[in-house]
Amino acid sequence: MNPLILNNPQSTPITNEQFYQLCAAKRDLKLERTAKGGLIIMPPTGGETSKRNSDINFELNLWNRQTKLGITFD
Structure with a gap:
């Protein structure tokens, strides 16, 4: 879906x-x-986008738990 832009x-x-x-x-x-x-x-x-975002967040959080370099956000 595309955003609706009201000029x-x-x-x-x-x-x-x-x-x-x-x-x-x-x-x-x-x-x-x-x-x-x-x-x-x-x-x-x-x-579909929500699933992809969830997968990316999971991978990022998993990597961060292993490296302990900071915190992650969604």
Whole structure:
């Protein structure tokens, strides 16, 4: 799935505070902003991508446990 990008007209830009409030109100959505102020709504990753991410995280965490070089994050 591709992200949905909403290009906000320059006449009605969304402020940082408005974006923060939107993110706080819609915590279940992955929201981002473009350099020009557009709003990006990221779709859920889905089964295949989620499985691949889980496999990568597992391998990274296993390697880190053996090397003890730091901590890992998802």
